[in-house]
Amino acid sequence: MYQAPGYGGSSHHHPGYASGGSVHSNHSTRYSRPASNYSYQPGPPPGTDPTLWTYFTGVDTDRSGSITANELQQALVNGNWTKFDLDTVKMLMSIFDVDRSGTINYNEFAGLWKYIQDWQGVFRHFDRDQSGTIEGHELAEALRSFGYNLSPQLLRLIEQKYASAPTSGYGPPPGITFDRFVRACVVVKTLTESFQRADVNRSGYVQFSYEQFMSIVLSAP
Amino acid sequence: MYQAPGYGGSSHHHPGYASGGSVHSNHSTRYSRPASNYSYQPGPPPGTDPTLWTYFTGVDTDRSGSITANELQQALVNGNWTKFDLDTVKMLMSIFDVDRSGTINYNEFAGLWKYIQDWQGVFRHFDRDQSGTIEGHELAEALRSFGYNLSPQLLRLIEQKYASAPTSGYGPPPGITFDRFVRACVVVKTLTESFQRADVNRSGYVQFSYEQFMSIVLSAP
Numbered sequence: 046m047y048q049a050p051g052y053g054g055s056s057h058h059h060p061g062y063a064s065g066g067s068v069h070s071n072h073s074t075r076y077s078r079p080a081s082n083y084s085y086q087p088g089p090p091p092g093t094d095p096t097l098w099t100y101f102t103g104v105d106t107d108r109s110g111s112i113t114a115n116e117l118q119q120a121l122v123n124g125n126w127t128k129f130d131l132d133t134v135k136m137l138m139s140i141f142d143v144d145r146s147g148t149i150n151y152n153e154f155a156g157l158w159k160y161i162q163d164w165q166g167v168f169r170h171f172d173r174d175q176s177g178t179i180e181g182h183e184l185a186e187a188l189r190s191f192g193y194n195l196s197p198q199l200l201r202l203i204e205q206k207y208a209s210a211p212t213s214g215y216g217p218p219p220g221i222t223f224d225r226f227v228r229a230c231v232v233v234k235t236l237t238e239s240f241q242r243a244d245v246n247r248s249g250y251v252q253f254s255y256e257q258f259m260s261i262v263l264s265a266p
Numbered sequence: 267m268y269q270a271p272g273y274g275g276s277s278h279h280h281p282g283y284a285s286g287g288s289v290h291s292n293h294s295t296r297y298s299r300p301a302s303n304y305s306y307q308p309g310p311p312p313g314t315d316p317t318l319w320t321y322f323t324g325v326d327t328d329r330s331g332s333i334t335a336n337e338l339q340q341a342l343v344n345g346n347w348t349k350f351d352l353d354t355v356k357m358l359m360s361i362f363d364v365d366r367s368g369t370i371n372y373n374e375f376a377g378l379w380k381y382i383q384d385w386q387g388v389f390r391h392f393d394r395d396q397s398g399t400i401e402g403h404e405l406a407e408a409l410r411s412f413g414y415n416l417s418p419q420l421l422r423l424i425e426q427k428y429a430s431a432p433t434s435g436y437g438p439p440p441g442i443t444f445d446r447f448v449r450a451c452v453v454v455k456t457l458t459e460s461f462q463r464a465d466v467n468r469s470g471y472v473q474f475s476y477e478q479f480m481s482i483v484l485s486a487p
Contacts, residue, residue: 114431114432115431130351130352130353131351131430131431132351132353134432135429135431135432138432139432142432145434146434146436147432147433147434147436148434195480196477198477198481199477199480199481199484202480202481202484202485203484206484208356209352210335210336210352210356211335211355211356211359211360211363211368212368213366213367213368213369215367215368233480236479236480236483237476237480240476240479240480244476249475249476250473250474250475251473251474251479252471252472252473253471253472253474254470254471255458255461255465255470256417256419256420258457258461258472259416259420259423259454259457259458259461260419260420260423262457262483262486263420263423263424263427264423265483
């Protein structure tokens with residue numbers, strides 16, 4: 046079974062760095078920084094990985110010392126150079142903004158960076174045809190390898206919902222870009238865990254009040 | 267009770283046209299069209315509203331005679347000029363691409379246009395402070411007026427999920443832009459109707475298998 050990246054630093058095999066999503070660390074801003082007296086550039090914390098610090102300061106374009114959601118959205122791009130959806134950025138912020146400050150500090154960034162790298166490995170592994178997007182059968186294989194045994198109907202719903210464009214009547218839905226693939230997997234994980242928590246006697250059925258049902262659904266990314 | 271816009275052309279009071287989302291019909295392309303011999307420009311169907319036809323041809327930037335999801339996303343902007351989320355565009359396509367061609371023809375566009383205008387009216391009505399976004403108490407009032415009696419906890423979840431940026435620890439979530447407001451309302455409507463359909467004896471509780479639960483959630487926009 047393949048392991049979906051966890052929040053706490055799971056590690057697994059990385060097939061390579063050929064495609065998939067990436068953090069576009071805007072190195073050019075390091076040289077075009079205005080010579081303002083008011084721009085405070087804190088140094089790296091002791092023991093910092095210099096490469097990671099370079100990425101962090103590249104994403105932190107206003108040199109505030111922490112990364113806003115907007116800076117993160119500017120920095121995160123899919124393999125086809127499209128930006129991450131706001132909903133994926135919000136999901137990442139909610140996972141890694143541990144101190145709920147609304148921004149990502151360097152320590153939080155280290156976790157975020159690892160998480161994205163882990164997911165890049167997963168994405169490239171399952172993007173068998175290296176098309177840069179995950180197609181239906183690749184999605185099915187990925188979710189199966191994570192331990193989710195979903196019906197063809199559910200797989201089709203996920204394929205359509207997370208496709209990076211609407212489905213036309215002719216042919217299959219378009220593929221799923223990196224950021225939407227991560228979101229799809231996290232949503233399936235979150236909903237499945239919520240269902241299992243509610244199914245206390247493992248009957249395969251749950252009883253929900255309206256409040257419980259809506260709360261579970263609206264809490265998922 | 268205020269009426270949320272329906273798919274079939276409900277009508278209600280429009281307080282004005284001051285803010286909210288809008289279709290940016292790209293008039294300039296009408297004059298910059300390349301003089302290609304292969305560019306076929308079909309005329310308007312008989313009995314066409316000339317204004318609506320102008321909007322339609324403005325959105326149909328490649329003059330193909332129908333609107334793609336990409337053209338629609340380019341044309342639809344919120345009051346603050348941000349583009350609509352892909353998920354909102356996909357939702358609109360799934361509602362109005364009646365013949366499942368993958369594109370919006372002129373007749374389908376007429377329905378889409380009216381739907382957006384109706385929602386603009388709703389948005390402006392509930393954007394009491396005319397900030398251009400819907401804040402928590404405005405959202406609560408809108409959903410209550412549509413007949414949804416949601417707990418403060420659920421309202422807070424919706425406010426956070428559809429906020430147009432992540433919530434920081436200090437203060438309330440940012441407001442909800444037009445396109446995300448429409449999506450939030452349609453999601454609440456869809457999930458509530460699914461719950462009510464499953465609650466056949468009106469007990470306030472439903473029993474779901476995993477398949478049913480996932481299917482309902484993944485079918486919502």
